[in-house]
Amino acid sequence: xxxxxxxxxxxxxxxxxxxxxxxxxxxxxxxxxxxxxxxxxxxxxxxxxxxxxxxxxxxxxxxxxxxxxxxxxxxxxxxxxxxxxxxxxxxxxxxxxxxxxxxxxxxxxxxxxxxxxxxxxxxxxxxxxxxxxxxxxxxxxxxxxxxxxxxxxxxxxxxxxxxxxxxxxxxxxxxxxxxxxxxxxxxxxxxxxxxxxxxxxxxxxxxxxxxxxxxxxxxxxxxxxxxxxxxxxxxxxxxxxxxxxxxxxxxxxxxxxxxxxxxxxxxxxxxx
Amino acid sequence: xxxxxxxxxxxxxxxxxxxxxxxxxxxxxxxxxxxxxxxxxxxxxxxxxxxxxxxxxxxxxxxxxxxxxxxxxxxxxxxxxxxxxxxxxxxxxxxxxxxxxxxxxxxxxxxxxxxxxxxxxxxxxxxxxxxxxxxxxxxxxxxxxxxxxxxxxxxxxxxxxxxxxxxxxxxxxxxxxxxxxxxxxxxxxxxxxxxxxxxxxxxxxxxxxxxxxxxxxxxxxxxxxxxxxxxxxxxxxxxxxxxxxxxxxxxxxxxxxxxxxxxxxx
Numbered sequence: 001x002x003x004x005x006x007x008x009x010x011x012x013x014x015x016x017x018x019x020x021x022x023x024x025x026x027x028x029x030x031x032x033x034x035x036x037x038x039x040x041x042x043x044x045x046x047x048x049x050x051x052x053x054x055x056x057x058x059x060x061x062x063x064x065x066x067x068x069x070x071x072x073x074x075x076x077x078x079x080x081x082x083x084x085x086x087x088x089x090x091x092x093x094x095x096x097x098x099x100x101x102x103x104x105x106x107x108x109x110x111x112x113x114x115x116x117x118x119x120x121x122x123x124x125x126x127x128x129x130x131x132x133x134x135x136x137x138x139x140x141x142x143x144x145x146x147x148x149x150x151x152x153x154x155x156x157x158x159x160x161x162x163x164x165x166x167x168x169x170x171x172x173x174x175x176x177x178x179x180x181x182x183x184x185x186x187x188x189x190x191x192x193x194x195x196x197x198x199x200x201x202x203x204x205x206x207x208x209x210x211x212x213x214x215x216x217x218x219x220x221x222x223x224x225x226x227x228x229x230x231x232x233x234x235x236x237x238x239x240x241x242x243x244x245x246x247x248x249x250x251x252x253x254x255x256x257x258x259x260x261x262x263x264x265x266x267x268x269x270x271x272x
Numbered sequence: 273x274x275x276x277x278x279x280x281x282x283x284x285x286x287x288x289x290x291x292x293x294x295x296x297x298x299x300x301x302x303x304x305x306x307x308x309x310x311x312x313x314x315x316x317x318x319x320x321x322x323x324x325x326x327x328x329x330x331x332x333x334x335x336x337x338x339x340x341x342x343x344x345x346x347x348x349x350x351x352x353x354x355x356x357x358x359x360x361x362x363x364x365x366x367x368x369x370x371x372x373x374x375x376x377x378x379x380x381x382x383x384x385x386x387x388x389x390x391x392x393x394x395x396x397x398x399x400x401x402x403x404x405x406x407x408x409x410x411x412x413x414x415x416x417x418x419x420x421x422x423x424x425x426x427x428x429x430x431x432x433x434x435x436x437x438x439x440x441x442x443x444x445x446x447x448x449x450x451x452x453x454x455x456x457x458x459x460x461x462x463x464x465x466x467x468x469x470x471x472x473x474x475x476x477x478x479x480x481x482x483x484x485x486x487x488x489x490x491x492x493x494x495x496x497x498x499x500x501x502x503x504x505x506x507x508x509x510x511x512x513x514x515x516x517x518x519x520x521x522x523x524x525x526x527x528x529x530x531x532x533x534x535x536x537x538x
Contacts, residue, residue: 167357167359167361168361168363170331170349170355170357170361171355171357171361171363173331173348173349174329174331174349174350174351174353174354174355174423175351175354175374175375175378175422175423175426176350176351176375176378176379176426177374177378178378181378185374186363189363189365189366190365192365265406266364266365266366266406266407266408267364267365267408268364268408
């Protein structure tokens with residue numbers, strides 16, 4: 001078995017120290033449990049939140065479904081579904097538009113002023129319109145998330161196409177490649193590092209927006225749950241929910257980073 | 273020579289305008305390059321040798337005059353004039369093999385033919401072991417081998433080379449020069465080779481065309497009739513080096529002078 005590297009251990013040092021301090025302050029009664037409950041209390045609440053609410057009944061559902069029937073897994077799924085749906089919708093639209101705007105000066109001139117005006121508007125500002133247009137439930141949430149994912153993917157894709165080194169285009173022409181082949185086999189792969197960086201930022205934005213949108217438009221998901229917990233002053237549950245969001249975000253970002261490494265194994269920037 | 277010229281450069285002028293000032297890069301160039309000839313364009317930086325090469329390649333057409341290749345005027349870049357660049361310019365997202373196959377795929381050759389051609393070229397350039405590598409994992413010399421294989425795959429009669437070995441160390445450079453000569457004598461290509469190295473041009477060329485510094489004109493057109501393989505330490509080689517070296521230095525000094533007075537624009 002490989003020993004954990006000193007680097008990984010170093011990374012754990014500060015979180016553990018913070019946790020120990022937190023526990024100490026709680027045990028000494030310095031921290032008010034209503035304001036900031038002890039790590040133990042949070043962990044306990046987390047477990048309750050995670051655990052299935054009802055006893056296992058084989059006639060009702062499979063074991064796996066039962067294990068995931070707790071409030072937290074259900075909330076996590078609901079949030080994840082919205083993130084993915086919004087990201088795929090927003091990113092999926094941004095990719096072709098970004099490619100076209102990066103490639104064609106004409107389209108860039110046509111669309112860029114509009115993009116530049118819309119881009120600084122935070123997705124949060126669309127909340128009233130989102131509710132007006134889509135009512136309540138998943139549609140307004142997914143709309144907001146897709147807005148959040150759209151602009152990072154768009155801007156990066158556009159920049160990626162615009163920054164393709166001219167020498168590759170010269171080589172492609174010299175080797176007889178037409179416009180289509182040049183676009184698909186030269187411009188697109190050359191722009192991939194930018195596009196993937198945009199996708200990663202877009203995913204991060206989608207994660208921020210999903211929490212906010214769940215606070216206003218739906219009645220499940222992690223964002224809804226921590227707002228609900230506030231109503232009851234369950235600060236331990238709020239914190240448990242927040243950490244869940246953190247871990248989920250970390251998981252997604254790790255997956256994105258693995259995908260990036262795989263797709264960009266040719267890329268110099270990843271040489272270690 | 274009795275055979276018709278393969279590349280005909282006819283009274284070519286090239287003028288660049290940079291920031292309001294006009295720079296005459298090429299002035300009244302006339303040049304015939306025959307099939308199978310290895311011709312070196314030699315001169316200091318700024319003499320227009322790369323400009324002339326780019327004009328033949330079709331990347332940057334002459335302001336006036338014309339260039340004919342096999343009797344047809346050059347209007348655009350094309351796979352009949354494969355080019356090897358100093359900076360290699362391999363597609364970094366493709367493996368060695370994919371880089372070499374690219375031109376053939378563009379030509380939509382049958383799969384089996386592409387496989388065989390690529391295989392043959394990888395063998396010819398001693399790249400078989402590296403076929404699945406990405407360019408970032410190759411040395412400069414290896415990268416340039418791939419770039420040469422990539423244009424040879426086009427099977428064009430003409431090979432254009434823009435200081436292809438300029439970024440390599442001396443030993444690697446000599447190895448690649450010898451490989452290029454071997455390929456040239458095997459495949460009977462017409463090679464137009466740009467360099468600022470006098471030694472390199474005498475080692476490689478049938479014919480050296482020395483260019484003047486701005487405006488770029490043809491200063492001297494010399495046939496190199498030393499027997500091959502050439503010995504860079506032989507008295508004949510050195511005599512030639514001495515003769516051309518003086519002419520080259522005149523142009524180099526004009527270039528240096530222009531740099532001092534701030535009129536050099538690259």
